[in-house]
Amino acid sequence: MAVCSTTFDEVCRGCGRTVAEVAHWVSMSADAKELVWQRILAQGYPRRNK
Template sequence: MPQTRPDSAPDPLALPDSAETTDDSLFDRPDSPCVGICSTLFDEVCQGCGRTAMEVSNWVFMSDAEKQAVWERITREATARRFQRD
């Protein structure tokens, strides 16, 4: 007869509660604002995505909250090629 676990035992494969409550807006857009047109022309902001040189170089190390703040700023400014419709 197979052994069964008591109902009160935690499922070792279950996600923690904190992992189940995510910000859906993080999945509504790509991880990076990069559009593959990197152009800074020696200024501080990339004309392709609108991020600063520091934001581009540190993107992979930024938290979700920091990335969200950058996305909000570049979306609000809407000056990068990413936001221009031809």
């Protein structure tokens, strides 16, 4: 089930990824994904769980 929504801004309200990160996620390396998740968690996402 998809939860991503970037309708109104550049960051998904569901997962915290940017439009570019969502678009390129499947081709990103595990290390690149880990850096994204570290940033997301530091910024207080994912907000869908709150």
